[in-house]
Each structure stands twice: as C-alpha cells, then as structure tokens.
Amino acid sequence: MFTPALLLNVAKLEANGARMRKAVASRGLDFRPHFKTAKCIEALPFILDPANPRLTVSTLAEAEAGLGAGIRDILYAVGVAPNKIRAIGDLLARGANLAVLVDCLDAVRALCGAFSGANHRPRVMIEIDTDGHRAGLAPDAPDLLALAGALDGLDLAGVMTHAGESYLGPDPEGARAYAEREAQGASEAARRLRAAGHAVPIVSVGSSPTATFPGGTHDVTEMRAGVYALGDLFMANLGVVAPSDIALSCLVTVIGHQIGRNWILTDGGWTALSQDRSTANQAVDWNYGRVCDEDGNQFENLVVVKANQEHGILSTRDGTPVPDLPWGSRLRILPNHACAMADQHRVFHALRPEGVEVWRRVEGWAPTGVDT
Secondary structure, three states: OOOOEEEEEHHHHHHHHHHHHHHHHOOOOEEOOEOOOOOOHHHHHHHOOOOOOOEEEOOHHHHHHHHHOOOOEEEEEEEOOHHHHHHHHHHHHOOOEEEEEEOOHHHHHHHHHHHOOOOOOOEEEEEEOOOOOOOOEOOOOOHHHHHHHOOOOOOEEEEEEOOHHHHHOOOHHHHHHHHHHHHHHHHHHHHHHHHOOOOOOEEEEOOHHHHHOOOOOOOOOEEOOOHHHOOOHHHHHHOOOOHHHOOEEEEEEEEEEEHHHOEEEEOOOHHHHOOOOHHHHOOOOOOOOEEEEOOOOEEEEEEEEEEOOOOEEEEEOOOOOOOOOOOOOEEEEEOOOHHHHHOOOOEEEEEEOOEEEEEEOOOOOOOOOOOO
C-alpha cells in the first residue's frame, strides 16, 4: 500500500457505533449522528440508527452525499451564510427534509425572503449557546423570542446546542457537568419559546463527551455526536473511548534515522497527520500522534515529536533509546483529532476480514453543480 494511507478498522467502527446507539436509546432519545468525522457513504450503516435514520452535517456537500444515500432528515448544523441559500434550495427540491441553523435576525430574514411561499422550505433551528464556546443565543436572551417571531412562512423545528466546552472536561465527571448545563440550557430556551406560543418539537444537544457521560434529560429529544465513531487520542484521554477502540490511523513508512538525536523519520508529516496538538493541554500529551506497529499494537513510549510537511519525526517520550525499526518498516499513527487527520486524505483504506476496501470521502464544502 502506498504511504501515507488513511486506515479505518471497520470492526472497531461498527462496535463504536453500536455502543453509542445503545447508550442514546437507553435514555429514550433520538440519535442524529454527525457526518463530519467519517464523511463517507460506506460508513453510514455503522453510525445511523436503522430504525430512524437522521443525520447531522457540517457542509452542504455532506448533506448532498447523505441525501444520495437515501437519508432525507438532515440537520445542517452550521449557521447559514447568504451564499449557501441557493444550494439549500436545490437540496430541498431534490427531496431533502433539511433543517438549517440560525442565531441572528439577518439570517432569519434572508431565509424568509428566499423561501416563504416556496414549494420547498427548510425547517429552522435556533442555535443556543449554553457554555460560551462558540455561536448561538443564551437561553435567556431577549432576541430568542424575536427570532422565532420573525419566521414568516417557515417552521420552527426546534433548538440546538453543542457543548463544545465539554472537550475541556478533564474526566467523566467534568463531562457530566457540561452535559447537565447543555441539557438544562437548551430545555430552558425551549420552554421560553413554548410559553410564547411556539411549537418546539426538537430539543437537540450533543457532543461525544456529553453523549457518553450524560447529565439529566430535561426536555431534550435528540442527541448528536460524531468523533466517537472513529475515536482519537483526545477522546481516549477523556474516557469517551478506550485507546484500543480507536478505529482510525495513518499508515506510514520509516524512511531514515538520526541516531544521535534519537529520531526515526517517516513519510508521514503534517500533510498526512494534521498539525492538531489538542492533547497538549490534557494530562497525557501525545504530541502529534501515538505510534503503533503495522498490526496496530501500540508502543507505550513512542510518539511523533515533530511533524514537518512530509516528514514525521518519532522519538520516545522519556528520552530512552528508540526501538529498532529498520528502513522500510511500516507503522500506524493514531490521531490526536480524528476529524483533522481524516480531512488530510481523500479515501479510507477500510480494513475488513475479507480484505481492504477503498472508501471515498466527501470533499469540500459545496454540493455538485455549485460554482465554487
């Protein structure tokens, strides 16, 4: 196999998906998995709820791919931009039951201007900010009711929040505290809207940590999560997955040594692994990725200490001599952040008992036919 190559252990993907579906179902919630990590049609059967297939996406290219696979119930979970409105209309006309996300009056007015009275209209979700992580309105924001009231001719599908700060929780108890805040804040926003006379059928929350270590349900109706399916070192540090559950890795080849520096050089630099250093602020820092042998057995002490564009430099975390890995040896690198590593590659090499399959990933942001 030509290296670097993105490897996906399908058995681990399947087990991770089944475990999360079971956990969400045990709480009586609908599950809307996020497509942004896998970005691959062949992976969908392993993450979707077969009884009620619905999907979260971060790009309209992902939405088009999901629709092409027969998934109609799709949430585009990024705030709408003016240049996306035409593509949203095209997807609606092709049969997507698409919900879009807003947190400002300008976006609401643009959507109403484009779709009020149209044959195909998007459902609208209001984004709620429950932890100051990113976008959205606070649950008690005065503008919340104004946004809902401005939806002339469009249906309010519900409210959505993402507990992005849950990634900072150092342990399961920290994640549970964020999960409680997430569920409580989204439910508070839904209750305010209902008290003002608005139907709010969906109260959507989620992240891989808060789905794994939930707080109270409150008025929540659905859970979203994405990274759990492939797994990474960041999520392993949080306890979301075990290191042995990580389904994603990058296959690299040893191309040289610097004995005096205690280095092993590979052909997997940041263009293959990404420059993500998210574990740097966690209790266990894996530098640019943990090293395994070609069969996936993890070295306890070997990491990618530097990542140049096309070179990965391996060394030990404690300065002990590096293992004897001859020129031409093949290794697997586990990702700090699965989304970031996967986005460096066009295809998965899916590892199955019957052999290796090539699964193409969704690329870019725009659906086909859109002038980019």
